[in-house]
Amino acid sequence: MKLDLNLLRVLVAIHDTRNLSAAAGLLNVSQPAASAALARLRHAFGDPLFVRTPSGMTPTPRTDAIIGRTREVLDAIDRDIVAGIEFDPLRAGGEFTFCMTAIAEFVFLPRLLATLKRQAPGMRIRCVSPAPGQLRDGLQDGRIDLALGFYPDLVSADFYQQRLFSHSLVCVVRDKHPFAGPRLTAKEFRQADHIVVRDGSRSSEMLDALLASGRIDRNVVLTTSHYLCVPPVLAQSDAVAVAPRVVAGMFAERYGLRLLGLPFDVPDFDLKQHWHRKFHHDPRLVWLRTLIRREFGDGHLDDLMETLVA
Structure with a gap:
């Protein structure tokens, strides 16, 4: 029966x-x-x-x-x-898996880890950096919960996105660098020794495309896959590096560096959280997305900066 x-x-x-x-x-x-x-x-x-x-x-x-x-x-x-x-963060265990570039890890992880420690103490964080095609598959099959950062390719009916805050790019130099003005001139930008970070972030690709369209060349003396070596190299040389303002501000505070404006207009780009529509109503991820928006939305950007430079 x-x-x-x-x-x-x-x-x-x-x-x-x-x-x-x-x-x-x-x-x-x-x-x-x-x-x-x-x-x-x-x-x-x-x-x-x-x-x-x-x-x-x-x-x-x-x-x-x-x-x-x-x-x-x-x-x-x-x-x-x-x-x-239902998702009870205080009693839950397991792992949240994020897709982030190295620069996004700089921005998000310190505050995110501290917040989860208080609100979901049994949850762990895992960060991955898959190729663009693998990112789509990972979000779809649930191996990746959220992608945090600048991912302009994740635009389709299969994906949701929520803006967190806007980024702008700036130049970073040592405090007593010969370039004294608040903004580099086009001549100074072309003559400077540049440190370029190829960490897989789409903001780097955006800058490359912008420079190529304006036929602006850089004298690249160092190319690296991460930002860890950039501050000490800048502090001991006259090289310059281009970085998102949030991360550049952290470098400047900790390593005695200075921020300069670029000699050309670069559009701001939005950092967002992205997720697959299959998990739009998943209580576990609804809770996580709400927390991310609350901790990293525009209204908390100043707090985020204080966290990074503390």
Whole structure:
């Protein structure tokens, strides 16, 4: 015998209320719907289950025999399955997997780790940097929860995105660099020794495309795959590097460097969080995205800077 679980809820509601109309109200269904459900139950069990008496709908011996186990089954479903889809950060364990470039890790990880330690102490963080094609697959199959950063390729009906804040690019030099003005001239930019970071970030590609379109050449003396070596090299040379303002500000504060404007206009670019539509309603990721937006949205950008340079 196969039963719709909702029929069992009708059985329990009638047993609790001893009244068909009251049971319908308890379940937020119409009285005819509750009556039809009772008819199906009677047919399935081959028993009237309830009989009308002056004191209400009185259960038959068959109902008395099954009502306890029925309650246990429904309670288990409500507790372990229905309630189980909710996300309780204080009790949850496991791992959040983010796609970030190295520069995004600079921006997000210090504050994110501290926040999760307080609000979801059992959760771990994992960061990956897949190729663009693998990023799409990773978000789709759930191996990656969120992509944080500048990912202009993740634009399709399969992906959601939410803007966090805007980035701008600046030049970074040592504090007593010969370039004294607040902004490099085009001549200074071309003559300078440049440190270029190829860390896979799309902002680097955007800058390269902009320079190529304007036929602006750089005298590149050092190319590296990460930013870790950039501040000490800048501090001991007259080289310059172009970096997002948030990270450049952190370098300047910690290593005694100075920020200069670029000699040409570079459009700001938005840092966003991206996720696959398949997980749009996943309570675990709804909670995570809400936290990311709260901690790293525009209104908290100054706080973020203080965290980075503390």
